Amino acid sequence: MSDKDPKQHSAEHILTAVFGQLFNGKIIDSRFKGSKVRCDFEVKTELSIEEVVEKAEKRSNMIISENRDVVFEELDYEEAKKLCSLHRLPDNVEKVRIVRIGEGIATPCSGEHVKNTKEIGTLKIRTFNFVSPGVLRLTFNLE
Numbered sequence: 001m002s003d004k005d006p007k008q009h010s011a012e013h014i015l016t017a018v019f020g021q022l023f024n025g026k027i028i029d030s031r032f033k034g035s036k037v038r039c040d041f042e043v044k045t046e047l048s049i050e051e052v053v054e055k056a057e058k059r060s061n062m063i064i065s066e067n068r069d070v071v072f073e074e075l076d077y078e079e080a081k082k083l084c085s086l087h088r089l090p091d092n093v094e095k096v097r098i099v100r101i102g103e104g105i106a107t108p109c110s111g112e113h114v115k116n117t118k119e120i121g122t123l124k125i126r127t128f129n130f131v132s133p134g135v136l137r138l139t140f141n142l143e
């Protein structure tokens with residue numbers, strides 16, 4: 001995971017939390033390539049794709065601009081499960097490292113992150129489409 005840019009990777013956590021909060025979204029894949037990050041989200045919403053993307057970008061940048069500290073804690077699997085979705089982890093782990101980015105954002109992760117969201121910059125969603133029903137693929141970069 002340490003090959004991911006900490007800024008892009010922290011932005012990915014925020015965007016994922018936003019999709020979860022606003023659209024019952026769940027991240028199912030992400031790829032990091034140079035300045036671009038590609039994410040696939042399962043979403044459940046009646047909104048148009050343009051509205052989803054606009055709201056997600058706006059809310060993410062609001063969170064980023066709140067200059068939130070990024071902190072870690074280690075929890076038992078069962079405890080962690082109450083806090084966030086562990087669907088991308090193997091289910092035989094005992095301890096889970098949780099990354100918190102302020103209120104409402106908790107993600108299981110062992111990667112590298114920024115110390116504060118003010119380091120991230122501005123998140124711009126560049127491309128988006130549905131790759132299958134209910135699966136939204138987007139690419140973003142940071143400015």
Ligand SMILES: [Zn+2]
Pocket residue numbers: 009010013099107108109110111112113
């Ligand atoms: Zn992470």
